[in-house]
Amino acid sequence: MIPLHKPYISGDELAYVTDAIESAELSGNGKYTNLCQEYFRDHYGFHTSLLTTSCTTALEMAALLSEIGPGDEVIVPSFTFVSSVNPFLMRGASIVFADSETQTPNIDPQSILKLITKKTKVIIVVHYAGIACDMDAIMKIAQDQNILVIEDAAHAQGAKHNQTYLGSLGALGTYSFHPTKNITSGEGGLLIVNDEKFQHRAELLWEKGTNRKNFLLGEVNKYEWWDIGSSFYPSELNAAFLWGQLSHxxxxxxxxxxxxxxxxxxxxxxxxxxxxxxxxxxxxxxxxxxxxxxxxxxxxxxxxxxxxxxxxxxxxxxxxxxxxxxxxxxxxxxxxxxxxxxxxxxxxxxxxxxxxxxxxxxxxxxxxxxx
Ligand SMILES: Cc1ncc(COP(=O)(O)O)c(C=O)c1O
Incomplete structure (x- = not known):
């Protein structure tokens, strides 16, 4: 059979994973995590990006950051994967499904317009097949009504809206590095933080709600619990694997x-x-x-x-x-x-x-x- 997809393997992965093993730095947020995040900063212009265990968990972080809760409405395309929706549902939001365009499977800005109410807090867009949604129209609607846009760019690593990388147009964006994607880390994802107001909190949530980042930087002598959070980042083994793919x-x-x-x-x-x-x-x-x-x-x-x-x-x-x-x-x-x-x-x-x-x-x- 000719398969639908086969993961890309560059051949560099094993050397980096071996290096991570030999350095005994196996848990996350180490050398390879930083290298990957720096890559996205230097090549894609993502000011802050955080590697996650999957695109699903990156979206869970986005749901936490948007402080979505009961009484809030989230507009999301119906033509998407469950991970675009579950994180918001888990926070108690009301989900409002929008229609696709005729010309592409992407969310239709006209459908969004019809669904907006006073309770709409977030619009999720999904760039199907890495094809950009009509972001000019969507961002205008969102700005006019003061609604947050989150880009589920699971398919879209390296794709652009005009000259801007997808994932960097909304307040927050997410990538997937699942083996079905153009590049992979086994399971993996990325949270892209575009609105600076979310940066500090994103770093806390990513570190299980603690200020461990400040501790590692020597800014505080102990790290403490400041917020809710979870185990959002991948091990260095996955990050090393991804590093073996990024340069290709x-x-x-x-x-x-x-x-x-x-x-x-x-x-x-x-x-x-x-x-x-x-x-x-x-x-x-x-x-x-x-x-x-x-x-x-x-x-x-x-x-x-x-x-x-x-x-x-x-x-x-x-x-x-x-x-x-x-x-x-x-x-x-x-x-x-x-x-x-x-x-x-x-x-x-x-x-x-x-x-x-x-x-x-x-x-x-x-x-x-x-x-
Ligand atoms: C649109 C969309 N969002 C999110 C995901 C979840 O990605 P992951 O498997 O990295 O959690 C997928 C999976 O393919 C997807 O298609």
Missing amino acids: VDKVNNRRMDLWKVYAEELSNIPGIEVPNIPKYANHNAHLFYLKAENNNLRNHLIAELKKEGISAAFHYLALHESPFWKTKGHSQLTEAMNWQHCIIRLPLFYSMTEDELDLVIASVRKIMKG
Whole structure:
């Protein structure tokens, strides 16, 4: 089978992990954690970023920092992964699901506008496939109404809105380094703190609610409990692994982009399927390649037939407002989110994909569409 994805391995990881083991610095917030965070500061301009154990825990930190609680409403796209929502639900917020755009699976600013009430405190945006949401429109809505924007940029490492890295436009942003992402640390994530007012508190929460950072810097002679917090940062082993990937990230994203472009060119103008529609402001990172089939039957047929050819294809996501957990809780009609749920199909895309594999997938999709 040609898999849907394969994690990228640079070959440098083992040396850094071995170094971490030999230095006996195994817990978190050490040399490799700092190296990774400095990388994002120097290359992406992220003033403060904190490595986390996952994108999910980075979003849990974002929920704590936004001081969300009962009575507050959070607008979030229905077409996303559960981790965009759970952290806010865990804090007692009311979740309000928004619809997707017609042209992309991203949250539709017009849908946001219709859902805002006096209780709206946070808007979560998800840059699906690393394709930027319409951030000019969303930031304007949020600024006009004094609402916090949090970017779930789980897919979007290295992708930009015009020339600005995704994750750095809202007050807070998050990345994922899960093995399905362009680069990985096994499990891992990043919290990007853009609004300075959150910086100090973010550092406390990250250190389990203590001022250990000031202690390590020699600013205080003991560290104390100042806030709530949790064990949010990864071990140095994961950070060392990520460090073994970071210096290769441009090479990885460029190779993925080459593959992505061939797909987009070769599969355009086929009746019944559409290639991704990339807005002008979106400089994406080729995180995944998807097609939109004209209906659910065709999408399912494509997945089944590709499987017979030895090709893994998948759908992703299931709209959350229709999930077993949510569907009895009430929501408005979200036509586009359902459309994407029914019609999207993802094709294999990974760094080590060969030209032969790419050709086979393209030829198979063409053959099935002809049939
Ligand atoms: C949009 C989105 N947010 C959050 C996550 C969670 O990421 P992680 O597995 O790093 O916690 C995912 C996972 O793929 C995701 O797709």
